[in-house]
Amino acid sequence: MTNRIRVFAGECTAEFEGTRDRTSRGIIVALVKPDNTVLVHDSNGYSPVAWLTRPASLTIDHSDGTTIEARDGEQQLQIRFHEMYEKSTYPGSVAGVPVGTCSATGEALVRCRGSVVNVETGREYDISSGAVVLDEHCRDCGLPLIRVERGSRFEVCLDRACESIDSAVISAFDRTWSCPECGDALRIRQSGDLIVRCDSQSNGVSIDGQHCETEFEFPNGVVVGTCTCGLPVFETEDGRSVSPCAEQSCDTSSYVDS
Ligand SMILES: [Zn+2]
Ligand SMILES: [Zn+2]
Ligand SMILES: [Zn+2]
Known part of the structure:
Protein backbone atom coordinates (compact mmCIF):
# COMPACT_ATOMS: atom_id res chain seq x y z
CA MET A 1 0.00 0.00 0.00
CA THR A 2 1.41 3.34 -0.95
CA ASN A 3 -0.20 6.04 1.13
CA ARG A 4 -2.08 6.52 4.35
CA ILE A 5 -4.80 9.02 5.18
CA ARG A 6 -5.36 9.88 8.83
CA VAL A 7 -8.92 10.65 9.94
CA PHE A 8 -9.96 12.37 13.19
CA ALA A 9 -13.60 12.79 14.19
CA GLY A 10 -14.76 14.79 17.18
CA GLU A 11 -15.59 18.13 18.68
CA CYS A 12 -12.84 20.68 18.26
CA THR A 13 -11.82 24.28 17.85
CA ALA A 14 -9.99 25.01 14.61
CA GLU A 15 -8.01 28.22 14.42
CA PHE A 16 -6.62 29.46 11.14
CA GLU A 17 -4.13 32.31 11.08
CA GLY A 18 -2.96 33.73 7.78
CA THR A 19 -4.55 35.74 5.01
CA ARG A 20 -7.80 35.80 7.03
CA ASP A 21 -7.85 34.75 10.67
CA ARG A 22 -10.78 32.53 11.48
CA THR A 23 -11.85 30.38 14.44
CA SER A 24 -14.45 27.63 14.09
CA ARG A 25 -15.83 25.27 16.71
CA GLY A 26 -17.98 22.24 15.97
CA ILE A 27 -18.19 18.50 15.51
CA ILE A 28 -16.07 17.80 12.51
CA VAL A 29 -13.97 15.33 10.59
CA ALA A 30 -10.34 16.31 10.03
CA LEU A 31 -8.30 14.61 7.33
CA VAL A 32 -4.51 14.56 7.13
CA LYS A 33 -3.38 13.45 3.69
CA PRO A 34 -0.08 11.73 2.91
CA ASP A 35 1.39 15.06 1.74
CA ASN A 36 0.34 16.52 5.15
CA THR A 37 -2.49 18.58 3.63
CA VAL A 38 -5.03 19.15 6.43
CA LEU A 39 -8.77 19.50 5.75
CA VAL A 40 -11.49 20.22 8.34
CA HIS A 41 -15.00 19.24 7.26
CA ASP A 42 -18.19 20.09 9.11
CA SER A 43 -21.68 18.79 8.32
CA ASN A 44 -22.42 21.58 5.85
CA GLY A 45 -21.81 21.75 2.10
CA TYR A 46 -18.82 20.38 0.27
CA SER A 47 -16.01 22.76 1.06
CA PRO A 48 -13.83 22.49 4.16
CA VAL A 49 -14.30 25.06 6.92
CA ALA A 50 -10.54 25.22 7.33
CA TRP A 51 -7.56 23.77 5.50
CA LEU A 52 -3.86 24.10 4.82
CA THR A 53 -2.42 22.59 1.65
CA ARG A 54 0.97 20.84 1.85
CA PRO A 55 2.22 22.67 4.95
CA ALA A 56 5.96 22.91 5.56
CA SER A 57 5.52 21.33 8.98
CA LEU A 58 2.90 19.22 10.73
CA THR A 59 2.76 18.02 14.31
CA ILE A 60 0.14 15.85 15.93
CA ASP A 61 0.37 15.99 19.70
CA HIS A 62 -1.56 13.50 21.87
CA SER A 63 -0.14 14.59 25.25
CA ASP A 64 -3.17 16.67 26.33
CA GLY A 65 -6.09 15.58 24.19
CA THR A 66 -5.17 15.69 20.51
CA THR A 67 -3.85 18.81 18.80
CA ILE A 68 -3.00 18.97 15.10
CA GLU A 69 -0.81 21.87 14.13
CA ALA A 70 0.16 22.69 10.56
CA ARG A 71 2.39 25.63 9.60
CA ASP A 72 3.45 27.09 6.32
CA GLY A 73 5.19 30.46 6.36
CA GLU A 74 2.76 32.99 7.81
CA GLN A 75 -0.11 30.52 7.75
CA GLN A 76 -1.00 28.28 10.63
CA LEU A 77 -3.86 25.88 11.25
CA GLN A 78 -4.36 24.50 14.75
CA ILE A 79 -7.07 21.97 15.55
CA ARG A 80 -7.65 21.30 19.26
CA PHE A 81 -9.97 18.39 20.05
CA HIS A 82 -12.19 18.76 23.13
CA GLU A 83 -13.65 15.32 22.59
CA MET A 84 -12.33 12.68 20.20
CA TYR A 85 -14.89 10.20 18.81
CA GLU A 86 -12.63 8.23 16.51
CA LYS A 87 -9.19 8.40 15.05
CA SER A 88 -7.98 6.02 12.41
CA THR A 89 -5.54 5.57 9.61
CA TYR A 90 -6.63 4.21 6.25
CA PRO A 91 -4.82 3.26 3.09
CA GLY A 92 -5.28 5.75 0.25
CA SER A 93 -4.39 6.00 -3.43
CA VAL A 94 -4.82 8.52 -6.20
CA ALA A 95 -8.24 8.35 -7.85
CA GLY A 96 -8.33 8.47 -11.62
CA ILE A 170 13.73 2.70 -33.46
CA SER A 171 13.39 -0.58 -35.33
CA ALA A 172 10.65 0.87 -37.53
CA PHE A 173 12.31 4.16 -38.48
CA ASP A 174 16.08 3.97 -37.89
CA ARG A 175 17.85 4.91 -41.19
CA THR A 176 14.50 5.44 -42.94
CA TRP A 177 15.15 9.06 -43.89
CA SER A 178 18.13 10.96 -45.23
CA CYS A 179 19.55 14.14 -43.78
CA PRO A 180 18.49 17.14 -45.90
CA GLU A 181 21.80 18.89 -45.13
CA CYS A 182 24.36 16.22 -45.98
CA GLY A 183 22.47 13.18 -47.29
CA ASP A 184 23.66 10.83 -44.57
CA ALA A 185 21.19 8.46 -42.88
CA LEU A 186 19.08 9.77 -40.02
CA ARG A 187 19.40 7.62 -36.92
CA ILE A 188 16.76 7.26 -34.20
CA ARG A 189 18.25 7.34 -30.72
CA GLN A 190 16.89 7.32 -27.24
CA SER A 191 18.25 10.16 -25.16
CA GLY A 192 15.57 10.78 -22.56
CA ASP A 193 12.98 11.14 -25.28
CA LEU A 194 13.47 9.79 -28.81
CA ILE A 195 15.59 11.95 -31.03
CA VAL A 196 16.42 11.87 -34.73
CA ARG A 197 20.07 12.65 -35.41
CA CYS A 198 22.19 12.78 -38.54
CA ASP A 199 24.54 9.76 -38.63
CA SER A 200 27.48 11.93 -39.70
CA GLN A 201 27.80 12.89 -36.03
CA SER A 202 28.64 9.32 -35.09
CA ASN A 203 30.68 8.29 -38.15
CA GLY A 204 32.89 11.36 -38.16
CA VAL A 205 31.94 12.67 -41.63
CA SER A 206 32.19 16.43 -41.66
CA ILE A 207 31.43 19.29 -44.01
CA ASP A 208 34.08 22.03 -44.01
CA GLY A 209 35.54 20.61 -40.78
CA GLN A 210 32.20 20.70 -38.95
CA HIS A 211 29.78 17.92 -38.17
CA CYS A 212 26.32 18.20 -39.62
CA GLU A 213 24.04 19.39 -36.84
CA THR A 214 20.72 17.97 -38.02
CA GLU A 215 18.91 16.76 -34.90
CA PHE A 216 15.31 16.98 -33.74
CA GLU A 217 12.90 15.33 -31.37
CA PHE A 218 10.94 12.46 -32.86
CA PRO A 219 7.51 14.10 -33.34
CA ASN A 220 4.25 12.72 -32.01
CA GLY A 221 1.79 11.62 -34.65
CA VAL A 222 1.80 9.36 -37.68
CA VAL A 223 3.95 9.79 -40.79
CA VAL A 224 1.68 10.84 -43.65
CA GLY A 225 4.17 11.93 -46.28
CA THR A 226 7.56 13.27 -47.22
CA CYS A 227 8.52 16.91 -47.57
CA THR A 228 10.38 18.09 -50.70
CA CYS A 229 13.51 18.20 -48.52
CA GLY A 230 13.21 14.50 -47.72
CA LEU A 231 12.12 14.81 -44.09
CA PRO A 232 8.94 13.05 -42.95
CA VAL A 233 5.69 14.93 -42.41
CA PHE A 234 3.64 13.86 -39.36
CA GLU A 235 -0.05 14.25 -38.73
CA THR A 236 -0.76 14.93 -35.07
CA GLU A 237 -3.77 13.76 -33.08
CA ASP A 238 -5.57 17.08 -33.67
CA GLY A 239 -5.12 16.78 -37.46
CA ARG A 240 -2.22 19.22 -37.92
CA SER A 241 0.63 18.41 -40.29
CA VAL A 242 4.02 18.98 -38.74
CA SER A 243 7.50 18.47 -40.04
CA PRO A 244 10.83 18.99 -38.31
CA CYS A 245 11.78 21.23 -41.26
CA ALA A 246 8.79 23.57 -40.87
CA GLU A 247 10.91 26.29 -39.27
CA GLN A 248 13.28 26.25 -42.21
CA SER A 249 12.37 27.33 -45.70
CA CYS A 250 10.34 24.23 -46.61
CA ASP A 251 6.76 24.69 -47.66
CA THR A 252 5.16 21.73 -45.87
CA SER A 253 1.85 22.30 -47.65
CA SER A 254 3.47 20.78 -50.74
CA TYR A 255 4.58 17.48 -49.25
CA VAL A 256 4.03 14.23 -51.11
CA ASP A 257 1.58 11.73 -49.59
CA SER A 258 3.19 8.47 -48.62
ZN1 LIG B 1 3.82 -6.67 -20.59
ZN1 LIG C 1 23.45 15.54 -41.94
ZN1 LIG D 1 11.17 20.04 -45.60
Whole structure:
Protein backbone atom coordinates (compact mmCIF):
# COMPACT_ATOMS: atom_id res chain seq x y z
CA MET A 1 0.00 0.00 0.00
CA THR A 2 1.41 3.34 -0.95
CA ASN A 3 -0.20 6.04 1.13
CA ARG A 4 -2.08 6.52 4.35
CA ILE A 5 -4.80 9.02 5.18
CA ARG A 6 -5.36 9.88 8.83
CA VAL A 7 -8.92 10.65 9.94
CA PHE A 8 -9.96 12.37 13.19
CA ALA A 9 -13.60 12.79 14.19
CA GLY A 10 -14.76 14.79 17.18
CA GLU A 11 -15.59 18.13 18.68
CA CYS A 12 -12.84 20.68 18.26
CA THR A 13 -11.82 24.28 17.85
CA ALA A 14 -9.99 25.01 14.61
CA GLU A 15 -8.01 28.22 14.42
CA PHE A 16 -6.62 29.46 11.14
CA GLU A 17 -4.13 32.31 11.08
CA GLY A 18 -2.96 33.73 7.78
CA THR A 19 -4.55 35.74 5.01
CA ARG A 20 -7.80 35.80 7.03
CA ASP A 21 -7.85 34.75 10.67
CA ARG A 22 -10.78 32.53 11.48
CA THR A 23 -11.85 30.38 14.44
CA SER A 24 -14.45 27.63 14.09
CA ARG A 25 -15.83 25.27 16.71
CA GLY A 26 -17.98 22.24 15.97
CA ILE A 27 -18.19 18.50 15.51
CA ILE A 28 -16.07 17.80 12.51
CA VAL A 29 -13.97 15.33 10.59
CA ALA A 30 -10.34 16.31 10.03
CA LEU A 31 -8.30 14.61 7.33
CA VAL A 32 -4.51 14.56 7.13
CA LYS A 33 -3.38 13.45 3.69
CA PRO A 34 -0.08 11.73 2.91
CA ASP A 35 1.39 15.06 1.74
CA ASN A 36 0.34 16.52 5.15
CA THR A 37 -2.49 18.58 3.63
CA VAL A 38 -5.03 19.15 6.43
CA LEU A 39 -8.77 19.50 5.75
CA VAL A 40 -11.49 20.22 8.34
CA HIS A 41 -15.00 19.24 7.26
CA ASP A 42 -18.19 20.09 9.11
CA SER A 43 -21.68 18.79 8.32
CA ASN A 44 -22.42 21.58 5.85
CA GLY A 45 -21.81 21.75 2.10
CA TYR A 46 -18.82 20.38 0.27
CA SER A 47 -16.01 22.76 1.06
CA PRO A 48 -13.83 22.49 4.16
CA VAL A 49 -14.30 25.06 6.92
CA ALA A 50 -10.54 25.22 7.33
CA TRP A 51 -7.56 23.77 5.50
CA LEU A 52 -3.86 24.10 4.82
CA THR A 53 -2.42 22.59 1.65
CA ARG A 54 0.97 20.84 1.85
CA PRO A 55 2.22 22.67 4.95
CA ALA A 56 5.96 22.91 5.56
CA SER A 57 5.52 21.33 8.98
CA LEU A 58 2.90 19.22 10.73
CA THR A 59 2.76 18.02 14.31
CA ILE A 60 0.14 15.85 15.93
CA ASP A 61 0.37 15.99 19.70
CA HIS A 62 -1.56 13.50 21.87
CA SER A 63 -0.14 14.59 25.25
CA ASP A 64 -3.17 16.67 26.33
CA GLY A 65 -6.09 15.58 24.19
CA THR A 66 -5.17 15.69 20.51
CA THR A 67 -3.85 18.81 18.80
CA ILE A 68 -3.00 18.97 15.10
CA GLU A 69 -0.81 21.87 14.13
CA ALA A 70 0.16 22.69 10.56
CA ARG A 71 2.39 25.63 9.60
CA ASP A 72 3.45 27.09 6.32
CA GLY A 73 5.19 30.46 6.36
CA GLU A 74 2.76 32.99 7.81
CA GLN A 75 -0.11 30.52 7.75
CA GLN A 76 -1.00 28.28 10.63
CA LEU A 77 -3.86 25.88 11.25
CA GLN A 78 -4.36 24.50 14.75
CA ILE A 79 -7.07 21.97 15.55
CA ARG A 80 -7.65 21.30 19.26
CA PHE A 81 -9.97 18.39 20.05
CA HIS A 82 -12.19 18.76 23.13
CA GLU A 83 -13.65 15.32 22.59
CA MET A 84 -12.33 12.68 20.20
CA TYR A 85 -14.89 10.20 18.81
CA GLU A 86 -12.63 8.23 16.51
CA LYS A 87 -9.19 8.40 15.05
CA SER A 88 -7.98 6.02 12.41
CA THR A 89 -5.54 5.57 9.61
CA TYR A 90 -6.63 4.21 6.25
CA PRO A 91 -4.82 3.26 3.09
CA GLY A 92 -5.28 5.75 0.25
CA SER A 93 -4.39 6.00 -3.43
CA VAL A 94 -4.82 8.52 -6.20
CA ALA A 95 -8.24 8.35 -7.85
CA GLY A 96 -8.33 8.47 -11.62
CA VAL A 97 -10.32 7.39 -14.63
CA PRO A 98 -10.67 3.57 -14.61
CA VAL A 99 -8.78 2.02 -17.52
CA GLY A 100 -9.18 -1.67 -16.74
CA THR A 101 -7.28 -4.19 -14.66
CA CYS A 102 -4.12 -6.22 -14.75
CA SER A 103 -5.29 -9.59 -16.08
CA ALA A 104 -2.64 -11.42 -14.03
CA THR A 105 -3.54 -9.97 -10.62
CA GLY A 106 -6.99 -8.39 -11.09
CA GLU A 107 -5.69 -5.12 -9.63
CA ALA A 108 -7.50 -1.98 -10.78
CA LEU A 109 -5.70 0.54 -12.99
CA VAL A 110 -6.60 4.22 -13.28
CA ARG A 111 -5.34 7.00 -15.49
CA CYS A 112 -4.23 10.11 -13.66
CA ARG A 113 -2.30 13.01 -15.22
CA GLY A 114 0.65 11.61 -17.18
CA SER A 115 0.47 8.06 -15.90
CA VAL A 116 -1.53 4.92 -15.32
CA VAL A 117 -1.49 3.90 -11.65
CA ASN A 118 -2.10 0.51 -10.05
CA VAL A 119 -4.53 1.47 -7.26
CA GLU A 120 -3.43 -1.36 -4.98
CA THR A 121 0.35 -1.24 -5.33
CA GLY A 122 0.72 2.44 -6.24
CA ARG A 123 3.03 1.53 -9.11
CA GLU A 124 2.98 4.19 -11.85
CA TYR A 125 3.46 3.71 -15.57
CA ASP A 126 4.29 6.86 -17.56
CA ILE A 127 2.08 7.24 -20.59
CA SER A 128 2.01 9.96 -23.26
CA SER A 129 -1.11 12.13 -23.38
CA GLY A 130 -2.16 10.83 -26.79
CA ALA A 131 -1.80 7.13 -25.86
CA VAL A 132 -4.97 5.04 -25.68
CA VAL A 133 -5.30 2.18 -23.16
CA LEU A 134 -6.77 -0.86 -24.95
CA ASP A 135 -8.94 -3.74 -23.73
CA GLU A 136 -6.34 -6.31 -24.83
CA HIS A 137 -3.67 -7.45 -22.38
CA CYS A 138 0.04 -8.17 -22.68
CA ARG A 139 0.70 -11.91 -22.98
CA ASP A 140 3.88 -11.62 -20.93
CA CYS A 141 2.79 -9.62 -17.89
CA GLY A 142 -1.00 -9.21 -18.06
CA LEU A 143 -1.05 -5.40 -18.13
CA PRO A 144 -3.22 -3.71 -20.77
CA LEU A 145 -1.75 -2.83 -24.14
CA ILE A 146 -1.65 0.81 -25.19
CA ARG A 147 -1.85 2.35 -28.66
CA VAL A 148 0.74 5.05 -29.23
CA GLU A 149 1.24 7.17 -32.34
CA ARG A 150 4.96 7.69 -32.85
CA GLY A 151 5.60 7.70 -36.57
CA SER A 152 3.17 4.83 -36.93
CA ARG A 153 0.47 3.28 -34.74
CA PHE A 154 2.08 0.89 -32.25
CA GLU A 155 0.35 -1.42 -29.80
CA VAL A 156 2.70 -2.17 -26.94
CA CYS A 157 2.57 -3.17 -23.28
CA LEU A 158 1.73 -0.41 -20.79
CA ASP A 159 4.99 -1.24 -19.00
CA ARG A 160 7.98 0.12 -20.93
CA ALA A 161 10.21 -2.32 -19.06
CA CYS A 162 8.17 -5.20 -20.50
CA GLU A 163 7.93 -3.92 -24.07
CA SER A 164 9.54 -0.66 -25.09
CA ILE A 165 7.72 1.72 -27.41
CA ASP A 166 11.10 3.36 -27.99
CA SER A 167 12.60 0.12 -29.34
CA ALA A 168 9.58 -0.35 -31.59
CA VAL A 169 9.97 3.16 -33.03
CA ILE A 170 13.73 2.70 -33.46
CA SER A 171 13.39 -0.58 -35.33
CA ALA A 172 10.65 0.87 -37.53
CA PHE A 173 12.31 4.16 -38.48
CA ASP A 174 16.08 3.97 -37.89
CA ARG A 175 17.85 4.91 -41.19
CA THR A 176 14.50 5.44 -42.94
CA TRP A 177 15.15 9.06 -43.89
CA SER A 178 18.13 10.96 -45.23
CA CYS A 179 19.55 14.14 -43.78
CA PRO A 180 18.49 17.14 -45.90
CA GLU A 181 21.80 18.89 -45.13
CA CYS A 182 24.36 16.22 -45.98
CA GLY A 183 22.47 13.18 -47.29
CA ASP A 184 23.66 10.83 -44.57
CA ALA A 185 21.19 8.46 -42.88
CA LEU A 186 19.08 9.77 -40.02
CA ARG A 187 19.40 7.62 -36.92
CA ILE A 188 16.76 7.26 -34.20
CA ARG A 189 18.25 7.34 -30.72
CA GLN A 190 16.89 7.32 -27.24
CA SER A 191 18.25 10.16 -25.16
CA GLY A 192 15.57 10.78 -22.56
CA ASP A 193 12.98 11.14 -25.28
CA LEU A 194 13.47 9.79 -28.81
CA ILE A 195 15.59 11.95 -31.03
CA VAL A 196 16.42 11.87 -34.73
CA ARG A 197 20.07 12.65 -35.41
CA CYS A 198 22.19 12.78 -38.54
CA ASP A 199 24.54 9.76 -38.63
CA SER A 200 27.48 11.93 -39.70
CA GLN A 201 27.80 12.89 -36.03
CA SER A 202 28.64 9.32 -35.09
CA ASN A 203 30.68 8.29 -38.15
CA GLY A 204 32.89 11.36 -38.16
CA VAL A 205 31.94 12.67 -41.63
CA SER A 206 32.19 16.43 -41.66
CA ILE A 207 31.43 19.29 -44.01
CA ASP A 208 34.08 22.03 -44.01
CA GLY A 209 35.54 20.61 -40.78
CA GLN A 210 32.20 20.70 -38.95
CA HIS A 211 29.78 17.92 -38.17
CA CYS A 212 26.32 18.20 -39.62
CA GLU A 213 24.04 19.39 -36.84
CA THR A 214 20.72 17.97 -38.02
CA GLU A 215 18.91 16.76 -34.90
CA PHE A 216 15.31 16.98 -33.74
CA GLU A 217 12.90 15.33 -31.37
CA PHE A 218 10.94 12.46 -32.86
CA PRO A 219 7.51 14.10 -33.34
CA ASN A 220 4.25 12.72 -32.01
CA GLY A 221 1.79 11.62 -34.65
CA VAL A 222 1.80 9.36 -37.68
CA VAL A 223 3.95 9.79 -40.79
CA VAL A 224 1.68 10.84 -43.65
CA GLY A 225 4.17 11.93 -46.28
CA THR A 226 7.56 13.27 -47.22
CA CYS A 227 8.52 16.91 -47.57
CA THR A 228 10.38 18.09 -50.70
CA CYS A 229 13.51 18.20 -48.52
CA GLY A 230 13.21 14.50 -47.72
CA LEU A 231 12.12 14.81 -44.09
CA PRO A 232 8.94 13.05 -42.95
CA VAL A 233 5.69 14.93 -42.41
CA PHE A 234 3.64 13.86 -39.36
CA GLU A 235 -0.05 14.25 -38.73
CA THR A 236 -0.76 14.93 -35.07
CA GLU A 237 -3.77 13.76 -33.08
CA ASP A 238 -5.57 17.08 -33.67
CA GLY A 239 -5.12 16.78 -37.46
CA ARG A 240 -2.22 19.22 -37.92
CA SER A 241 0.63 18.41 -40.29
CA VAL A 242 4.02 18.98 -38.74
CA SER A 243 7.50 18.47 -40.04
CA PRO A 244 10.83 18.99 -38.31
CA CYS A 245 11.78 21.23 -41.26
CA ALA A 246 8.79 23.57 -40.87
CA GLU A 247 10.91 26.29 -39.27
CA GLN A 248 13.28 26.25 -42.21
CA SER A 249 12.37 27.33 -45.70
CA CYS A 250 10.34 24.23 -46.61
CA ASP A 251 6.76 24.69 -47.66
CA THR A 252 5.16 21.73 -45.87
CA SER A 253 1.85 22.30 -47.65
CA SER A 254 3.47 20.78 -50.74
CA TYR A 255 4.58 17.48 -49.25
CA VAL A 256 4.03 14.23 -51.11
CA ASP A 257 1.58 11.73 -49.59
CA SER A 258 3.19 8.47 -48.62
ZN1 LIG B 1 3.82 -6.67 -20.59
ZN1 LIG C 1 23.45 15.54 -41.94
ZN1 LIG D 1 11.17 20.04 -45.60
